[in-house]
Amino acid sequence: MATVDLGVDLGGTAVRAAYGPDGEAAGFIELKGPQWPWLLCRTPARPGARAAFPSLKSRLGLAPEPGPNGRPVDPAAVFTRALAELRDRVTAAASADLGHTVIAVPVGFSTRQRTALLVAAREAGLGEALLLSDSLAAVIGHRERPSGTYLVLDMGYSRAELGLIRASRSGHRALGYEIGEDGGGAALDDRVLESLLDDPGGGPPPADQASWLRLRQAAEDVKEGLTQGNLRLTLPEIGRRLHADGFAADVFAQLVRELAAASLDLAEFVLDQSGTDWNGVTRVLLAGGTAAIPAVAALVADRGLPYTVLPPRALAVGALRHARSQSTEDAPVADRPLLAEEGTAAPAPPRLKMPLTTLPEPVPGDLAEAHRLLAQGRLDEAADAARKTLDAARDLLRDIETRRPRATADTQPLAQDRRTVRTPADDARRLSDRARRRAAEHRYDQAVDLFHKAWRRDPDDQDLFDEMIRAHCDAAMHEPDHAKYEVQIGWLKCAYRHDTGNPRVLDLLAERTFLHSKELNRLGRRGEAVTLLDDALRYNPDHRGAAELLRLLRGGR
Structure with a gap:
């Protein structure tokens, strides 16, 4: 009987599969919908807080969690059921036996997650499945035999990952990886969700898991609508309406650019690891739902980089093509960085079955x-x-x-030439250097984000903390603009959350609010201006301009 191979993309909000013989996709399957709880819901523990929506795959190998219907959701059981359904549907559709299975997963997948997933695959009847990093799957799915060096920016649900992959006639090799702290669709969903909850006509916040999940889906729908330029969306099933002036498209695009810029800045770490630079990158491959937003591609294009936005099926196709190589003499794939320097011939690699994903030999107390x-x-x-x-x-x-x-007189110089291990303080210095360059170029959105990342890596550096606060202030007060008010006041509020009571931040909050209230008054929006003037005087009761304008407006009623 004929056989077909199976390639699976283990996404955060859906599982996609491609199947077929000889690495060619004959069909596709997507597991998505209410019957598949790919996102969990943790209701807030205190009033006013928002629910969290961790992906089910992040919980692989851990205990079940409560579901919206009151029954526990067991991550391993759900993935076993999903993989078994893929097996049954593929063999039925192809009228063939199932050959090799390769599953594409984030490079940041832990040993716990990998172990649980491979156990689920065995229990689903897939045999000894192999795991492939998303970045490698993206490159293999882009073209079967692309030559060049590809930077993969994968912006899925939870966070962004970057992979630098070299492809040649002899195969594919990973040169380096970096994992962002966020940068995925969840961050955008959360900001839109916040806007929905702040909508005065939206009613009280959800009271249970099912309501929170519906609201999260509504936020995702709003995000997709904003991506397509739809500024006014009605959400009748939850009785909420998002107005254009409540979450404008330009604010949304700015959020997307900030996430993408932060992720691209991480790419410099990957390039440093591999000993190359941007000139050595053949093409940037954009993978994941967030990366498909036009603002991300525009940012890459602004940097003068060639790019391709991959279709949703690309990772599953890449996994399928790699599955074919498991039964042929096709080129191996290595998920470990090359050791040879650029331009020198690396020794021919042995036949590999994914060193990234092969489980280590068991040790006592695994x-x-x-x-x-x-x-x-x-x-x-x-x-x-x-x-x-x-x-x-x-x-x-x-x-x-x-x-x-042991180091000798002959070997000591070589030992000194070895690349040292990068410490968090080293990362902080690199990031803050880049942040200063971005600030000097007035690219404040990127500068603020880089200072955030630098400070998180070295939170004990008081000078760095002070510089981060100054960057927030400079960003907010550089060319104050009515259209950019929400972004600019957001930077000041962020600085205040970091450094509550900082008198300079309070003064600037008052000043920036006052300037915007003047503009609102000029536009005839007196009520909004009065509200903001009250805010300005709460920040700084001695702000003379705010006090005088407020007295004038109230006296003129």
């Missing part, structure tokens, strides 16, 4: 076992398993150190 025991509430046994894992890791490190050659 972490997956510790996670399993913890999920069952067997705390003492879980602690014992974790300690055994730690002991095994220490033994391995001692063994590694004993095998290192």
Whole structure:
């Protein structure tokens, strides 16, 4: 009987699959909809807070969580059911047996997640499935044999990932990866959700999981509408309406640009790791739902970089093509960075089955076992398993150190030339240097974001913290503009959250609010101007301009 291979893209909000013989897609399947709880919901613990919506795949290997119908949702069971459905639908549609299965996953997938997913694949009847990084799947899915060096910006649901992949006739190799702290669709959904909750006509916040999930879906619909230029959306099923002036398209586009710019700035770390620069990048591949927003492509184009926006099926197709290579003599794929310098010939790699995804040899007290025991509430046994894992890791490190050659007069210069391990402080210096360059170019959105990332890496650096606050202030007060008010006042409010009570920030909050109230008054929007003047005087009761204008407006009623 004929066989077909299966390639799976394990997305945050959907699971997509491509299947067919000889690496060619004969059909596609998407698992999405209310029957698939790809997003969980954690209702807020205190009034006024927002719910969180972690992806189900982020919980792989952990205990079940409460679902909207009151029944627990077991991540492993859901993925086992999903993969089994893919198996059944593929074999029925193709009238063939299933050959190899390759699943594309984020490079940041933990050992816990990988272990649980591979167990789910076996229980679903897929045999020994292989895991492939999303970046490699994107490049392989872009073209079957592309030559060049590709930077993959994958902006999925949870966060952005960047991968630098070299492709040639002999195969594909990963040169480096970076993982962002956010940058995915969830961050945009959250901002739109915040706007929906702040809508005065929206009613009280949701009271249960099902209502929160409907509201999150509404936020996603609004995001997609804004992406397409639809400024006025009615959401009758939840009785909320989002007006153009409540969340304008230009504000949304600015948020998208900020996320994309922060992700592209991370690319410089990847390029540093590989010893190349932007001139060595053949093409930028944009993957994931957020990366498909036109503002992301526009930002890449503004930087003079050639790019391709990949279709939603690209990762599944890349996984399918890699599945074909498991039964042929096609080129291997390596998920580890090259060690050879640019321009020198690397030794021919051995036949590989994904070193990134192959599980390590089991050690006493494997972490997956510790996670399993913890999920069952067997705390003492879980602690014992974790300690055994730690002991095994220490033994391995001692063994590694004993095998290192001792430095001699001949080897010492070579040892000094080795690339040192990058510390958080090193990262902070690199990021803050870039932030200063962006600020000097008046690209304040990127400067503020880079200072945020730098400070998170080195939160004990008081000088860096002060510089970050100054960047917020400079960004807000550079060429104050009525159309940019929400963004500019947002920077000042962010600075105030970081440094509550900072007198300069309070003065600037008052001044920026006052300037906007003057413009509103000029446009005949007196009521809004009065409200903002009250805000300005709360920030700084001694602001003379705000006090005089408020007295004038109220006296003129």
